Amino acid sequence: MASSKSPIQGVGSGGDPQELVLRGPHTFRVHTRAYSDPAIFDLEMERIFGRTWVYVGHESEIPQPGNYKTAHIGLQPVIVARDDKGGINVFYNRCRHRGSVVCREPRGFANNFRCPYHGWIYGKDGRLLGVSMRDGYPSDFQQPEGLQKVPCVDSYRGLIFARAVAEGPSLVEQLGLAATWIDRRVNMSPVGEIELVAEPYVVEYRGNWKFMIENIIDEYHFAFVHEPFNKLQERYGDSTGDYGAHVSGSAKDMNQRRQAGRLSWGGVGGHGLGERRVSDEQLDSLLAGEDGDYYQGLLEKYRREELARMVGGGSVMTHPNVGMIHRQIRVVRPLAVDRTEVTIYPYELKGAPEADNQGWLRSQERFYGPAGYGMPDDVEMFALNQQGLAAQAVDWLILERGLDREQVTENGDRFAPVGGETPLRALWVEWLKLMSRAD
Ligand code: FES
Ligand SMILES: [Fe+2]
Incomplete structure (x- = not known):
């Protein structure tokens, strides 16, 4: 009888991280133990969190x-x-x-x-x-x-990083392309500064820390995990208090809007971006709208193409522990191999119209807060993910979506049409590099 096991199964029982990520022209798989083995978690604390910014x-x-x-x-x-x-x-x-x-x-x-x-x-x-x-x-x-x-x-740009060892690359070197992505978000402030003024929201889940940072740049899940939210949007539209975090319409419209003009980036250094650009019509209507002065002021400083990307936003995941999503900084804190704390700090754009800052704050409470329509669903998913990994008869997780559609820049950063797992793979390439450094 043919074995039900894949020919690429059969990782050794040792703790070598090299054995936990399989890469090839058509292959990208991560072993269960990378999320569930306490010895791997200890090594991550030493070699990733102990040595990087x-x-x-x-x-x-x-x-x-x-x-x-x-x-x-x-x-x-x-x-x-x-x-x-x-x-x-x-x-x-x-x-x-x-x-x-x-x-x-x-x-x-x-x-x-x-x-x-x-x-x-x-x-x-x-x-x-x-x-x-x-x-x-x-x-x-x-x-x-x-x-x-x-x-x-x-x-x-106001984000403070610390490194537990004296030797290593500068912060800007570690950030690589992520620095440009952070710029795009902070530059939405007329004075180029963001402020963390609201109380943060803290949540803990029973799952590995990497599930959260993968999720920040995982477009694939939205239509499924957030189906109840999409249905609410479809039925009640923005009347439920949305300001812009998620624009309403039919589920099909919303999915199309989420895909339009978007790329997924996987940066050298393990960083990820779901790039989004607003259309020319959307930008024109903002420039002519109620906050037109604010957008005109930005247009005087940045090229129109850049402004379309700035306004479009898109989630940024900066390896290893911080994301910028909508108007929030999200911090991931590993507690144990199967326990993680996440803190969401809403931020305001200094000098932006008050209604814009307040609208975004309300919008994020609605999706991410304790009674929100989105974050609790994600967090439940991370726990389910960890529970599923207890079935160790299946060894590998598959991260091959969009693998054949990736393009590489001369710096080695990769991008592909949105929805592929390019940013997740970048994270694992960096993970492998850091985890393999014995010195
Ligand atoms: S004074 Fe700090 S532990 Fe005693
Ligand atoms: Fe989500």
Whole structure:
């Protein structure tokens, strides 16, 4: 009897990441263990999150000296803080005494940080300012200098990244083409700045972290996972409060609109973009519409073609842990091989019409919020995805959609008509590169 197994099955039982991604002219498959093996997850924390630029926050969250926020680099807790000179420092959120988290709040203002356990005090710049009941220590006590600093901190257009190792490419080098995509979003502000002003929305799911970052640039799922939302749109249209995140019409219209003028990009460095361009008619109607001055101002700064792409938006996934979707920054935090936390930070365009910023905020609440029509469906899908992988008699996941339609730029970035899995494959190519580096 013929075996039901594919001839490409049969990965070794060792932990070599090279064995977990199969690539060929007509093949692109990822092994189950890349999503479900705790040893692989540990290696990801070391070789991906431990060595690359990881998003930790936005400058507008810490505008003044004393403002701070807490974040994570992989599993490691950090504090992102503005010092008295206006500089941004990132410290490990771990007391030098006996290791407690020093700062428990997601964000705030503090003249200094006092450890909740035994009261050691650290300054905004991380220096240890005081050891409580100091006289109980030996006279020659070797006092640590302060919180341990993360060696590399840099920001791009207000997005702050940190890297746990000193050596490596610059942030701009790591971002590659993703920098252009971030520019497009931030340049929608007349002054070129975005602000995170609304409260974030946090959700946890029982699935691997890569399901979320793949989903950011996965156009394929929309008609299926979001079918209930599409039906609501079809029936009630924009009267349910949509501002632009998802434009209504029949399910067929919506799907056509989602495909029109769109490309899927997979960038060197593992970044992905679902590029979208508004039509000339749509752009003309915006230029002549209620917010015409705002769009005219942008047209004076950017070429018409560029503006059509800026307005079109499209989801950006910046490897390894941050996305820009609609008017939000989405941060993915791995907790365990099968547990992930996602935080959605809505942002506003500084200087854009108030109604535009408010409309987008309401629109996103409607789709992504706790009672929204979209995000809960995605999150359920990630858990189902993880549950399905427990059937290990089937080894491989297939990511071959659009493989034969890809084109490659001279820089090595790839693109294909929207709906293919080009951005997902770029992510896995980078995963393989980083995971294979033993040094
Ligand atoms: S653990 Fe921080 S003061 Fe003791
Ligand atoms: Fe979705």
